[in-house]
Amino acid sequence: MNNFNYLRADDTEHAVALIGKETNSRFLAGGTNLIDRWKYNLTHPDTLIDLANIEELHQITETENGGLRLGAMAGNADTAYHPLVKKRYPLLKNTILAGASAQIRNAATNGGNLMQRTRCYYYYDHESPCNKRNPGSGCPATEGHNRLHAVIGHSENCIATHPSDMCIALAALDAVVQVTGAEGNRSIPFTEFHRLPGNNPSKDNTLRPGELITSIDLPAEGFAENYSYLKLRDRNSYAFALVSVATGLRLKDSKIEKANIAVGGIAHKPWRVQEAEDFLKNKRPDRDNFAQAAEIIMDGAEGFEHNAFKIPLTKRAIIRNGMMALNPQETQRPGAGPSR
Amino acid sequence: MKQTEKKLQYQTTLIVNGKTEKLTLPAWVSLLDALRHHLDLTGTKKGCDHGQCGACTVICDGKRILSCLTLAVAKDGSEIKTIEGVGSKENPHPLQRAFIEHDAFQCGYCTPGQICSALGMLEEGEAQTLEEIKDSLSGNLCRCGANANIIDAVTEVKANHYE
Numbered sequence: 160m161n162n163f164n165y166l167r168a169d170d171t172e173h174a175v176a177l178i179g180k181e182t183n184s185r186f187l188a189g190g191t192n193l194i195d196r197w198k199y200n201l202t203h204p205d206t207l208i209d210l211a212n213i214e215e216l217h218q219i220t221e222t223e224n225g226g227l228r229l230g231a232m233a234g235n236a237d238t239a240y241h242p243l244v245k246k247r248y249p250l251l252k253n254t255i256l257a258g259a260s261a262q263i264r265n266a267a268t269n270g271g272n273l274m275q276r277t278r279c280y281y282y283y284d285h286e287s288p289c290n291k292r293n294p295g296s297g298c299p300a301t302e303g304h305n306r307l308h309a310v311i312g313h314s315e316n317c318i319a320t321h322p323s324d325m326c327i328a329l330a331a332l333d334a335v336v337q338v339t340g341a342e343g344n345r346s347i348p349f350t351e352f353h354r355l356p357g358n359n360p361s362k363d364n365t366l367r368p369g370e371l372i373t374s375i376d377l378p379a380e381g382f383a384e385n386y387s388y389l390k391l392r393d394r395n396s397y398a399f400a401l402v403s404v405a406t407g408l409r410l411k412d413s414k415i416e417k418a419n420i421a422v423g424g425i426a427h428k429p430w431r432v433q434e435a436e437d438f439l440k441n442k443r444p445d446r447d448n449f450a451q452a453a454e455i456i457m458d459g460a461e462g463f464e465h466n467a468f469k470i471p472l473t474k475r476a477i478i479r480n481g482m483m484a485l486n487p488q489e490t491q492r493p494g495a496g497p498s499r
Numbered sequence: 500m501k502q503t504e505k506k507l508q509y510q511t512t513l514i515v516n517g518k519t520e521k522l523t524l525p526a527w528v529s530l531l532d533a534l535r536h537h538l539d540l541t542g543t544k545k546g547c548d549h550g551q552c553g554a555c556t557v558i559c560d561g562k563r564i565l566s567c568l569t570l571a572v573a574k575d576g577s578e579i580k581t582i583e584g585v586g587s588k589e590n591p592h593p594l595q596r597a598f599i600e601h602d603a604f605q606c607g608y609c610t611p612g613q614i615c616s617a618l619g620m621l622e623e624g625e626a627q628t629l630e631e632i633k634d635s636l637s638g639n640l641c642r643c644g645a646n647a648n649i650i651d652a653v654t655e656v657k658a659n660h661y662e
Contacts, residue, residue: 262556
């Protein structure tokens with residue numbers, strides 16, 4: 160572990176100026192992943208730029224188009240328990256509460272949740288080769304312990320998964336990430352924020368150097384009538400997903416008018432397949448149709464020695480979660496376990 | 500590790516269990532180490548030091564957090580409650596009495612974190628059902644296996660003092 164300097168940014172312009180000026184500096188939000196990675200000798204900042212004093216980043220406010228703006232520094236627990244999130248975006252609430260522990264959710268922030276890195280064992284072991292940590296050194300996970308790893312969208316260079324639960328709902332809800340940087344502000348659709356590993360697994364997302372997330376914006380539609388989050392993992396709580404599914408349905412005359420389905424735990428980014436959602440349009444919300452959608456979502460999946468089980472498991476989870484979404488009042492459980 | 504310049508010390512004020520403490524610290528000192536090594540408040544325990552066990556749980560500005568994943572300098576001006584600020588030997592907190600009555604610990608190492616976490620949960624008021632309480636306390640591991648008795652103790656205090 161290395162020592163570092165500590166600065167506090169007064170506002171977003173100041174934060175962007177500081178990250179450009181201070182050599183080898185990083186933004187500090189809740190710190191629950193950054194400080195842990197620093198302790199594991201995975202990141203070695205010379206300066207941390209704390210965003211805690213930037214009041215506007217802590218806000219949760221309604222937007223003009225009927226949506227909700229989640230400040231990048233608003234806490235995960237504060238977001239999950241916000242009255243408007245509970246009422247209009249219960250899918251987001253359930254994914255947040257299925258992640259980490261209560262203590263971590265109190266400290267962790269919305270922007271930080273997007274920026275957390277994989278929990279791949281080889282990435283965390285700084286003695287191991289890892290193309291994400293040390294580009295070109297190799298990926299031991301492909302032939303090693305790969306139970307937590309990707310079964311779709313991976314490359315020969317990296318089979319890591321993105322670990323977030325919250326991001327699975329944000330992908331399903333068509334959220335938009337607002338960022339600011341030296342070259343101005345821009346908006347990134349959520350499904351384009353994280354990227355697949357390809358030839359450059361050291362890059363988790365499409366942020367440009369020195370850019371700062373200011374908020375995550377939710378559109379007006381929150382699927383509060385028909386939604387479900389299902390998380391399958393090795394123990395009941397406080398564990399990362401083997402497979403998770405976030406589903407939002409808009410139903411009309413017992414048919415699906417719109418289906419948004421995002422899958423976690425199986426890829427380097429939240430996994431959404433437009434073709435499957437198009438297939439479900441105007442279909443009945445039943446097991447057979449969800450099963451066909453699941454086949455489309457998992458098309459091209461390829462497992463490894465210890466995780467091939469995830470492919471049939473994901474398909475079953477997509478079906479189960481689709482059915483759970485028909486009756487969220489009865490099916491949603493603390494920790495997002497399967498309905499009874 | 501390559502360091503580009505000499506690192507600085509920072510003036511940090513923490514209000515710990517109601518007492519204002521002024522510290523001068525390098526940035527890399529965790530809140531946990533500041534409490535234990537700089538303020539001699541050793542009730543808060545270091546288990547994994549990686550946010551996985553919950554032994555270092557304290558209440559910061561009314562919310563339970565993990566002091567091992569928190570930089571002390573980042574909490575300048577904050578109010579911290581540690582186990583030393585939860586009841587006393589002469590006048591234990593209802594949670595402390597309930598832990599004794601329900602045999603909710605064996606080695607006791609996780610207990611300060613368990614009690615701070617339970618106190619945080621009760622004051623948040625979000626967890627209501629038994630399933631929610633278990634989920635809400637799942638960030639605190641007890642390797643002696645006293646979890647069932649811990650849940651009994653916390654559930655009793657919730658029923659008697661928080662409803």
